[in-house]
Each structure stands twice: as C-alpha cells, then as structure tokens.
Amino acid sequence: MxxxxxxxxxxxxxxxxxxxxxxxxxxxxxxxxxxxxxxxxxxxxxxxxxxxxxxxxxxxxxxxxxxxxxxxxxxxxxxxxxxxxxxxxxxxxxxxxxxPQIGWTMVFLTEYAGPLFVYFLFYFRMPFFYGLAKAFTSSPHSVVHLACCCHSFHYIKRLIETIFVHRFSHGTMPLKSIVKNCFYYWGFAAWLAYYINHPLYTPPSYGKKQISLSMIMFLICETGNFSIHIALSNLKIDGSRSRRYPFPTRNPFTWLFFFVSCPNYTYEVGIGNSSLSEHVLIRLH
Structure with missing residues (x-):
C-alpha cells in the first residue's frame, strides 16, 4: 500500500x-x-x-x-x-x-496639479497676496519668469509620468492620507512662490553665472529623475506586482544605481538644490 x-x-x-x-x-x-x-x-x-x-x-x-x-x-x-x-x-x-480608499494615480494627480495652480496665484500676483497696488503686475526680472517655467515644467513632467510611466504596486491609499500629502506639496509651493514672486524680490547675488549653472544642474537632474522612473517602470512592464531589484542600464543617468538605492530621490534633491541656488540670498528691500 x-x-x-x-x-x-x-x-x-x-x-x-x-x-x-x-x-x-x-x-x-x-x-x-x-x-x-x-x-x-x-x-x-x-x-x-x-x-x-x-x-x-x-x-x-x-x-x-x-x-x-x-x-x-x-x-x-x-x-x-x-x-x-x-x-x-x-x-x-x-x-x-x-x-475610504483612493487610487494612487488620482493621489499623484491631485498632489502635483495643486502646486501648478498655487504657484500661478502668486506669479500673477492676485490681490489678496501682495495688495491691490501690486495686483496683476509682473516682475521686471527675467529670473522670476524662468523660475515659473522651471516650476511648471517640473510638475507637468510629474503629471505626465503619473499617467504614462508610473506603475503602482498598491492600488489605493487611505483617503485621509491625501490631506497631509497635499498640505506638504501645496504648502511648500505657496511658500516658495510667495518669496520668488514678491514685488520686492531682487535677483541672485552672483547674477547670470549663478542662474546659468543652476539651470544646467536643474536640467541634468530632471533628465536623470525621468531616466530612473523609466528604469523602475520597466521592471513591471509585464504587469507583475512582485518586487524586483533595479539595476543600471545603458543610460548613463541610471549608473547612479551603483552608489545609491533610490537615485530618483537623489536627483530630486539636486532639482531642489538647483532651484534654491538659483534664488539664494533672496533679498526683499
């Protein structure tokens, strides 16, 4: 038997x-x-x-x-x-x-669309921010307009990535969590935009050299960040939710994987630093 x-x-x-x-x-x-x-x-x-x-x-x-x-x-x-x-x-x-739950795609779209809208409120100098005398005026400094372009580019890029690039392992997140997430993104955008678009704002101390170097750093880091997101997305191209280890590809912007685990955040730090460097020593008369 x-x-x-x-x-x-x-x-x-x-x-x-x-x-x-x-x-x-x-x-x-x-x-x-x-x-x-x-x-x-x-x-x-x-x-x-x-x-x-x-x-x-x-x-x-x-x-x-x-x-x-x-x-x-x-x-x-x-x-x-x-x-x-x-x-x-x-x-x-x-x-x-x-x-109650909300899909991650909707979470990201809400987080990233908010800063675009908030920034333009300060850029166009709505009357309830800088007073009626300065309402709907524009800054005479070209760096202020450049900053608006960079800020808009950054968040439009994020919105496009959310729709066409990102693949989420988890389908949803608690609805209550989106409040604190939006408070961070929207609040930081408002804080940044208030000073950059202030009527008393003056350009960076080191002039065009500082602006040019910061702009180059910004573009490099944005390209690197996008490259990492593509590499991470390709790990789940078959629709699987299993976790896989990311690795460098032929794209030199992904070689940062040799040194750090999350190069996308490393590039994010570089983007933030380039923006701050472009506006360092902000002076309000």
Whole structure:
C-alpha cells in the first residue's frame, strides 16, 4: 500500500474527499462573526475571498478590506492562495475596515496639479497676496519668469509620468492620507512662490553665472529623475506586482544605481538644490 508520507500537499488535497474550505470571517475588534463562506475552493486567492465578502457587505469594497490570520497580524496579500495558508479546512480570518480608499494615480494627480495652480496665484500676483497696488503686475526680472517655467515644467513632467510611466504596486491609499500629502506639496509651493514672486524680490547675488549653472544642474537632474522612473517602470512592464531589484542600464543617468538605492530621490534633491541656488540670498528691500 502506498504511503501518504512524502506526498506533496496538493496530492493529499486531490486524493482526499475534502474538496472545499469553509471560511469564517470575524471582526478584528469585536470578534463577532461577519460572514460564513462555505464551499470555497482551495485554489481561491485572498482577493477572491474579498470579492465574496463584498457581495455580503457592498459598502466594503475589496480595496477597503484588510483580511488577516490574526487580529493584530499583517494583512494578507491579494495573491495569496487559501490552501497555502496555515489554516485548516475550516479557516478563521479577521476583517478590518481600512476606510475610504483612493487610487494612487488620482493621489499623484491631485498632489502635483495643486502646486501648478498655487504657484500661478502668486506669479500673477492676485490681490489678496501682495495688495491691490501690486495686483496683476509682473516682475521686471527675467529670473522670476524662468523660475515659473522651471516650476511648471517640473510638475507637468510629474503629471505626465503619473499617467504614462508610473506603475503602482498598491492600488489605493487611505483617503485621509491625501490631506497631509497635499498640505506638504501645496504648502511648500505657496511658500516658495510667495518669496520668488514678491514685488520686492531682487535677483541672485552672483547674477547670470549663478542662474546659468543652476539651470544646467536643474536640467541634468530632471533628465536623470525621468531616466530612473523609466528604469523602475520597466521592471513591471509585464504587469507583475512582485518586487524586483533595479539595476543600471545603458543610460548613463541610471549608473547612479551603483552608489545609491533610490537615485530618483537623489536627483530630486539636486532639482531642489538647483532651484534654491538659483534664488539664494533672496533679498526683499
């Protein structure tokens, strides 16, 4: 007689009479039963279970659900398979409501569109910022207009990357988090724009040399940042959500991977420094 020992788990499942699982879903906080799913196929994923749970509770769509093995444990990944989880044929899972969610694409579009709008409010000198006497006037300094072009280019580039380049591992984020994210991006843009477009603003101390060097640094870092985003996007060109290690390509702007883990942020720092260098020693009479 053949022995059961040494047989793969799948072989045991196929040979046994048990062909379905029973899944009990409890509330993480109260431990009360929310749903009982019978005849769940062993090869169903956590995402399949979320969809079944969603039919019972339409207000909790899959992206809003956190399904766990333990009330205080980690959230199970959508691609994890039921039969591979450390549960019996009657599985007990725990549900937690993550709150309203918003897609990452919409998050980025909101974060990056805001600074464009906010900056132009100061650039065109709306009357509630600098007073009625200076309302809708323009600066006589060319560097101020150059700064507006650079700022606009940076965020338009980000918007284009969000739509055509970025590939997100996670589909959504909590809606409440977008408030603090937008506060940072929009607030920093307002702080920067207020001083650069101020009627009393004077150009950098070192004149055109400082502006030219800063402009070159800005363009190099923007190109490098874009190159890194393309390289990271190509890691998930097959649509997979699995994590892969990025690596340098033939593009010399990606060779920064030899020295740092996140060159896109290194280039971001360079972009910020070039902007500050272009306007260093801002003087308001």
């Amino acid at each position: 053949a022995s059961w020992r040494g047989l793969p788990h799948r072989a045991i499942m196929s040979s046994s009479r048990i062909s379905f699982f029973e899944v009990e879903i409890l509330d993480c906080k109260t431990k009360q039963q929310l749903c009982f799913l019978d005849k769940v196929e062993p090869n169903h994923t956590v995402n399949d279970i979320k969809l079944m749970f969603h039919k019972c509770y339409p207000q909790w769509y899959p992206a809003r659900q956190s399904i766990r093995l333990d009330p205080k444990g980690r959230s199970l990944k959508d691609e994890e398979v039921l039969r591979e989880l450390p549960v019996g044929t009657t599985a007990t899972l725990y549900f937690r409501d993550l709150g």
